[in-house]
Structure formats: C-alpha cells, structure tokens
Amino acid sequence: MVTIKEVAHIAGVSIATVSRVLSNSDYPVSQQTRATILKVAGEVGYSPNRAARSLRTERSSLIGVILDNFSSQWAPVIVRGIQDVLLKKGYFTLVVNIPWEKHSRADVVKDLMGHSVDAFVFVETWYPVRERLDMINKKPYVIVHRLFHESDPHSIIPDETYNSSLVVKHLLDLGHEKVAYIAGDANYFSSSQRLGAYLDTMRAAGLGIRDGWIAQGEWCIPSGYQCAQRILSHVEMPSAIVAANDGLAYGALLAVLDAGLKVPDDIAIVGYDNNDISCISNPTITTVSLPLFLMGQIAAENLLCQLQTSDREYAEQLIPGELIVRQSCGAPEGVEVYARDFLRATAE
Template identity: 95%
Template sequence: MVTIKEVAHIAGVSIATVSRVLSNSDYPVSQRTRANILKVAGEVGYSPNRAARSLRTERSSLIGVILDNFSSLWAPVIVRGIQDVLHKKGYLTLVVNIPWEEHSRADVVKDLMGHSVDAFVFVETWHPVRERLDMLNNKPYVIVHRLFHESDPHSIIPDETYNSSLVVKHLLELGHEKVAYIAGDANYFSSSQRLDAYLDTMHAAGFGVRDGWIAQGEWCIPSGYQCAQRILASDEMPSAIVAANDELAYGALLAVLDAGLKVPDDIAIVGYDNNDISRISNPTITTVSLPLFLMGQIAAENLLCQLQTSDRDYAEQLIPGELIVRQSCGAPEGVEVYARDFQRATAE
C-alpha cells in the first residue's frame, strides 16, 4: 500500500501538506501545490489508511447498526435506507444482528465501540435497554423500531394511529358501517395503538362497534382464520373486517372463503404491513405500506445531523404510512398493477 509519505516525497512537499490537501481541511494551501498533490495522489493510487486516521482522529467513518431480527421482512429494507444515505457521505455500516434472547447484547455495543464507530442505529422490535444506551458515552444514536412501548426522543417510528385510521376511513368511505377488527398480540404496544385508532375512527364517524366484532389475535395466519370464524359467528355479521396485519388478514380471507362467502362482495377485508402475502393472495388485499426505506433514510439523515452539530436533542419522529388499495374491499384500485389482472390482460 502506498502511504502519504511516498506521495509527499514524489510531490516534493511534507506529509503535513499532503494530509491537509487530501483530508480537505480548510487550512490554506496554494492552488499550485494542491493541484500537484492531487495529481500525484491520483497517479500512485493513494488511499489513506483508515486505521491510522481513525487512531489519530478517533473517528472511523463507521456507523454501527444493531439489529434485533435481520430475518424479518422489514429489517433489510430499513438497512438499505440507512446505507443509501450514509454511503453517499462516505460512511460504511457495521451491521450486527443480535437476537433478543442472547446475553451478549451489551457486548455488541462494546465491540462496536472498540471499532470506534461514530454513531449507532438500533433497528429493533423491542426498545433497546437503557443499559446499552448508557454505554454509548454521548455518541449519536437513533432508534428505528416498529413496536416500541416506551417513548424515546431518538426514535423514528411508524405512526400507528394515523395508519390504522387510514384503512378504517377507507372502509367508511366505501360505505361500510359494520366493521369488525382482528387485533394483534396484546403484548405489543402497537396492537393497542392500532385497536384504539380503529375504535376512535369508528366512534368519530358515529358508528358503534359490537362486542363480537373485536377478536384478539396473535399476528399469524392461523390466528386470523380462527378470529374471523368467531366474528362470522356473531349475532350481526359485519360487512368488513380490519386485520391488524397482513397475516391475520390472509387468515381471515381464507376463513371467509371457506364459509362460502365472497370477498369483497360479501365481506371486505383490509390488512396492514404490505407484506408479500397481500400482494399475492387471491383476491389481493388492501393494506397499509410502512415507508421502511424512508425511515432508514430519515434515521441516517438524523444521525448525520447529530454528527455535524454535536447537538443530541432530537424529538421522536412519527412516520406516516400509505394506503395500498387492492382488490379485497372492492374499491377502484390504485396505481399498482396486480399480478392476477396483469396476467389476464397480457394473456389475451
């Protein structure tokens, strides 16, 4: 590897000058020497030794990204959003996946500190423990998470309330008045947030909600199936079912079809998450897409901001989602071209 020393030698200047030019400091260097150094550096293919630089400056151009569950559908998208912004600014990311159960969670932060990362991003389904946050000794950090239960000024989270009201309002606009709800796992704060948003929106519109119309589910397809069956068995059949996520919605869809009913003609169904399921099911399911990529980008921007200003006071940010209109509730469809129709259209 070619060092700064060689560049200095060839250019006939001291290493100090080379450093000043190449790390574009604002130290005054004449145009001539600057141009010459740049030329030489380019010719010999000089690339600064990051370790040495890091040792000296205590900055590494490395950002630690700590994940809870890299296998989830969201995480990789968020990470790409983060990287999209950071790479352009010359930062690289150290992505570490630590399952929630593992004891070594604190060690990971320590490890990353050893690599002297400049900042941290936590992408987690649960709120990062205080203990770990304390180990950061004032380095910038941001938390991107879906299912928080404790507010933190450095958080970037989806606006569950807004999103949930989005789908309910959509149904109301389509003329539905009897809307049932399948809730997610009660342990999750987001479950109650979404449920509350549903209730509030219904009440605000002046519609009541029957007891039999609310079923407590568990985020998965089988649970959606069971919950829908219970709802279908209630005294008064609803005309629409809101599911707390797409898995539940898909389960509900299967139950409704198995009951000999038609979707959306007899019962409309909406989901939440914009999973692949909702895109592929038959009929496709209207849902809410979370702007995960954007959330990653915002997290990164936020971090860059903190890195520049050394101002660590950031307000929690709620990010709104977007309604994805598909076939499952009979509305005229959105811009997206759906697999099934597309096939039929092009197959002619």
C-alpha cells in the same frame, strides 16, 4: 498499500501538506501544490489508511446498525435507506443481527464501541440494549422502531394512529358501517395504538361496535384464521374486517373463503404493513405501506445532523404511511396488478 509518505515524496512536499489536502482540511494550501498532490494521489491510487486516521482522530467513519431480524421483510429496506444516505457521506455501516433470545446482546454494543463506531442505529432493538445505555449515551444514536414504544427523543416511528385510521376510513368511505377488528399481540404497544385508531375512527363516524367484533389475535396467519372464525360466528355479521397486520388479514381471508363467503362482495378485508403476502394472495389485500426506505434515510440524516452539531434538541418523529388499495375491499384489478405489485415489492 501506498501511504501518505510516498505521495508526499513523489509530489515533493511534506506529509503534513498532503494530509491537509487529502482530508479536506480548511488549512490554507496553495492551488499549485494542492493540484499536484491531488494528481499524484490519483495516479498512485492512494487511499487513506482508516485505522491510522481513526486512531488519530477518534472517528472511524463506521456506524453500528443493530437490528433484530435481518431477514424480515422490513429490516433490509430500512438498512438500505440508511446506507443510501450514509455511503454518500463516506460512512460504512456495521450491520449486526441480534436474535431476540440471545444473551450476547450487550456484548455487541461493547464490541462495536471497540471498533469505535461514530454512532448507532437501533432498528427494533432498543428494548434489549438499554442495559448498555451508559456506553450508548456517549455517541449519537437513533432508534427506528415500530412494535415497542419507549418514549425517547431519538425515535423515528411510523404514525400508527394515522396509518390505522387511513385504512378504517377507507372502508367507511366505501359505505361499510359494520366493521370488525382483529387485534395484534397485546404485549406490543403498536397493537393498542392500531386498535385505538380503529375505535376512535368508528366513534367519530358515530358507528357502533358489537361485542364479538373485536378479536384478540397474535400477529400470525393461523391466529387471523381463528379470530375471523370467531367473528363470523357472531349473530350479527360485520360487512368488513380490519386486521392489525397482513398476516392476520390473510388468515382472515382464508377463513372467510372457507366459510363459503366471497371477498370483497360479502365481506371486505384490509390489512396493514404491505407485506408480500398482501399482493400475492387471491384476492389481493388492501393495506397500508410504511415508508421504510424513507425512515432509514431520515434516521441517517438525523444521525449526520447529530455528528455535525454536537448539541441539539431532539424530538420523536412520526412518519405517515400510505393507503394501498387492492382487491379485498372492492377495487377492480387484473392479474397484471399482482405482478406489478410483486415486482415493485422485490425490486425496490
């Protein structure tokens, strides 16, 4: 690689001057020399040696991104949002996948510190890495998360309460009064938040909830199937089911269909997450989409802000989602919609 030395030699100036021009220092350099240096640097294809720069400045232009499940439907979108902002500012990201079980979690933080990353982003991984808090606290960081909740001012979180109420209200607007609920895994904070939003919305509308209408599920399709069966077996059947995520909703959909009922005519179903599953299933499932790309962008902006101004007051940010109306609660749509939805989901 061509070094600053060669550029300086060709341009007939000292390396200090070249450095000042090429690192956008605000040190005064005459327009004349500045121009020739830029010209020479461009011609010889100079690119600064990041290792040397990093060694000297103790900044690396590297951001560590630690996430739990890389091949989930959410993580990559968040990461792209993060990169969308950071790449433009000259930052690269070191994306590391920490499987939940692995004991190597703590080491990852240490290793990333070794690479002197300038900051951290934790996507759903705050809980397991807290044991390295002493290290992490030395750098700016942001937490992007959904399922767990530990109050931390650096957090960017979907507004679970608002989002869940969106989808319940939608059912009420359509005239439903007997609405059942399938909850997510009780260990997750978001489960209780979503359930709470359902309860509050029903109460605010003055609607009652029968005993067997709330089923405790576990985030997955079979669980949704079983929960729906339990709900359907209750003496007074609901006219609609709210599921805590799209997997549960899809399971419920299968159960309702298997019971010989029609969706949405006999029972309406809504989900949460805007998972692929909700726009591929037949009928497609009304759900709530989370602005994951945006959340990534916000996380990155937040980080840049921290990197520039060292001292600042932080506060949790709650990000609202968007209601996606599909067939499972009564909207009339054709096959083109499947496709459009699916393509949008995979393309952007």
